[in-house]
Amino acid sequence: MLLPSINAQHYFGGIHTAVQLYRALAEHFPATRIILMDSAPDDAALQRFSDHIKVCCESDSDATRQIVSFNDRYGRTIPVGADDCWLTTAWWTTYSAQRLAAWQQQQFGAAGQLINLIQDFEPGFYPWSSQSALALGTYRPDQDIAVFNTRLLADYFALQGLIYQHRFVFEPTLNDELRHALEQVRAQPQPRQRRMVVYARPSTPRNAFELLCEALRIWGWSDPTSARWEVVAAGELTTDLDLGPLKIRALGKLDLPAYAQLLATSAIGVSLMVSPHPSYPPLEMAAFGMGVITNQFANKDLGKFSPNIRSVEQFTPEAIAAAITHEAGRWEKREMLFDSLLDMDHPFLGEGGFGEIVRKMAMS
Numbered sequence: 001m002l003l004p005s006i007n008a009q010h011y012f013g014g015i016h017t018a019v020q021l022y023r024a025l026a027e028h029f030p031a032t033r034i035i036l037m038d039s040a041p042d043d044a045a046l047q048r049f050s051d052h053i054k055v056c057c058e059s060d061s062d063a064t065r066q067i068v069s070f071n072d073r074y075g076r077t078i079p080v081g082a083d084d085c086w087l088t089t090a091w092w093t094t095y096s097a098q099r100l101a102a103w104q105q106q107q108f109g110a111a112g113q114l115i116n117l118i119q120d121f122e123p124g125f126y127p128w129s130s131q132s133a134l135a136l137g138t139y140r141p142d143q144d145i146a147v148f149n150t151r152l153l154a155d156y157f158a159l160q161g162l163i164y165q166h167r168f169v170f171e172p173t174l175n176d177e178l179r180h181a182l183e184q185v186r187a188q189p190q191p192r193q194r195r196m197v198v199y200a201r202p203s204t205p206r207n208a209f210e211l212l213c214e215a216l217r218i219w220g221w222s223d224p225t226s227a228r229w230e231v232v233a234a235g236e237l238t239t240d241l242d243l244g245p246l247k248i249r250a251l252g253k254l255d256l257p258a259y260a261q262l263l264a265t266s267a268i269g270v271s272l273m274v275s276p277h278p279s280y281p282p283l284e285m286a287a288f289g290m291g292v293i294t295n296q297f298a299n300k301d302l303g304k305f306s307p308n309i310r311s312v313e314q315f316t317p318e319a320i321a322a323a324i325t326h327e328a329g330r331w332e333k334r335e336m337l338f339d340s341l342l343d344m345d346h347p348f349l350g351e352g353g354f355g356e357i358v359r360k361m362a363m364s
């Protein structure tokens, strides 16, 4: 598997999902390695992979579970065998693996199979540019196996004319640590505060941080009850923000128990995502019984999944502010549904796992 990083600061939903698929596939391979393309693993990350050993990129090791740093790769090479198969996620890891597979073709007469775990429509992360063109170029529906994170995303690809001959689709599920925390919360519910949690990631444009701030500012100026709310930002923000009518308290990236505790005790969550993928936070917030504000995009409308989710159609600061006002009003009148999605038979709360997909892959 080629991955950007396994370090905690990069370990959000996408990388966690890739690691889960890797672990399910690893059971079917005599040896596996994780090749890290962007950041060398730190000690804490290596401890989370205690069944793997760290191997220098140039050594031809026999270890059955390896972690290889390949971030510092100028002028260096990596051993590749005829039987190596590739699992990628994030377009630049796919780009690299496709070139490694072409090298196998030249050397050994056959390229290794490539499984592309597609977790978003990545050309959309850039303006029309070299990057967007390269990202688009990594979609090879005639050659690679696609594993789509959500039916929504698979349908979006089909709408773009990208129809993979070999494709598998899964619905993501609540992370095990969060599931455990949710069970505890349901057994012993805690009082909720008049607190709003916003998913704030200024470094990932798809999470629309500027729109979020502008919507909060409009809400702050237009709704007198906003002054009673505490607004906290989870994700990446490390210093508090003064938006004028209201302040955002920065929480940075929380560990999962602290994140679960925050969701269990807060009333409203705002989590935007300019992409056909739902992203995990709106589903997690809804699972923990919060009133959630997110946005529609192309074929995505999470409002269909839960009465706890308000999915704005018009992606404007005014529309988002109006949705926040509405949810805040429901909280004041205690009209909100604080049942988790658990009662709604949503796949996000199902058992999940990649066993079924891996079995089907082995059969095809």
Ligand code: TRH
Binding pocket: 011, 012, 013, 014, 015, 017, 119, 120, 149, 175, 199, 206, 234, 235, 252, 253, 254, 255, 256, 259, 275, 277, 279, 280, 281, 284
């Ligand atoms: O990996 P992500 O940044 O998102 C990716 C991309 O958005 C990609 O486009 C998407 O398709 C893919 O995931 C599935 O993660 P995301 O979805 O934003 O989820 C964040 C996760 O991080 C969530 O599971 C909870 C966790 N988290 C923390 O551990 N601490 C925190 O403080 C917060 C806010 C979240």
